[in-house]
Amino acid sequence: MVAAFLLPGVVGRGGPAAATMAAACGQPTGLTQRISIATGGTGGVYYPYGGGIAKVISDNLEGVEATAEVTAGTVDNLKFIANRSADLGFALADSLDDSFHGRGAFDEFGAVPARAIAVLYDNHNHLVTLTSTGVTSIADLAGRVVSTGAPGSGTEISAFRILEAAGLDPEQDIRRQSLGAVTSVDALRDGKIDAFFWSGGIPTGSVLDLATTPGRTIRLVPNGGVLETLQTRYGALVYHGSHIPQATYPGMDGDVATIAVSNVLVAHEAMDAELARGITAALFAYHDELAAVHPMAGVLSLESALVGSPVPFHDGAAAYYSERGVWDGAGQ
Structure with missing residues (x-):
């Protein structure tokens, strides 16, 4: 079945938001798709930033409800992404690089099929x-x-x-x-x-x-x-x-x-492309709302979002950046 993800035409730093998007998410029309965002501890930036992203998604992507989860941080987040117990996660580029190659903390766990949505901040x-x-x-x-x-x-x-x-x-x-x-x-x-x-x-x-x-x-x-x-x-x-x-x-x-x-917002490579595109669009359409949650959210721009990821970008995110005229195959 297909659920419609509606992103209203609100203008933020990233410009006009996308129009209605249909996303095949395996759920009947009218039911809520729940997604989990793996963040970090309550004393850092990940948790409040993730809470802001969860609110933006829940308020503006029709049929989607997001929740920010407290975690131990990057390594656990990436493992949650790999086993599909989280849909989005915050990750530091050094650990993300290790996870992509299945080394370091991921030597026994194996490679993680994470894909970048946006490089958020340093x-x-x-x-x-x-x-x-x-x-x-x-x-x-x-x-x-x-x-x-x-x-x-x-x-x-x-x-x-x-x-x-x-x-x-x-x-x-x-x-x-x-x-x-x-x-x-x-x-x-x-x-x-x-x-x-x-x-x-x-x-x-x-x-x-x-x-x-x-x-x-x-x-x-x-x-x-x-x-x-x-x-x-x-x-x-x-x-x-x-x-x-x-x-x-x-x-x-x-x-x-x-x-x-760099801090990178990532998703599993198997996330539906239209959902990934909608999430990416929301980051920019509601940039000012996110910046009010934490100052680090204010540094995000279309250009900076593509710089510093050691893993490829998700196809849905790439589609959004292409539409905005900034995609040049970054991370591919």
Whole structure:
């Protein structure tokens, strides 16, 4: 059967939305198709951004109801996509690249048939400490208690790679804990850890909360010095240099050089092409609504959406970009 996906003609940053789209989704007309969006923890950007996308889809694609789900992050999201327990997912480009080739965290799991919908924004690798710890460099982490992110998260993969590029063994040279963003903030605030890694958009709410805690002054430790090593090992498409501006968090005494990695919204390659097209169109038609949910949603543009994915784009997304005149075979 066929369900009609209606995207009203609302104008956002991406221009006029598409007209009515018919999508074969295997459900009788009049019934609701429910889709799940795998995001991340509540203290990061994925969850609120995913919640915004879910609302836009539910409000504007007729016959579709979307829900944002809390997860451990990128690695789990991609596995959920592979086994079809999630329909959309947020993924960091480094983990996405590994999943496409069935290596690293996906060595035993196998290759994941994920396809890009849009490259959303850059994650900035935060290495967060307090000025009271005396930690000013990655090398200073030796022997310290450090959280490398939740198990199965993109943060954990990035943290391991940054430490290794700096000459530290994550299993031997630090006293490692595996905590999510919110738990890491609490642990650092309470003196239970000395520093934590976090890969996220800026500002990240939980880090901002720490930075505004009375009697605590945060320090973001530069990690951009390992960029060349990371690019040599994993490719320039996966990692690139960036900085966290001084104004991002209270207490910063200057811009901080960091490693950036793209965030990609992905779907299973078998997602119906018209549904994928409708979701892609909604990201741009309701750009301003999404930007009101989180500032990182505001950076999305037709041009940036096509830059930085290590996997091919979904046919439905490609169709939308082609209609908008920006498709040149990116990711193919």
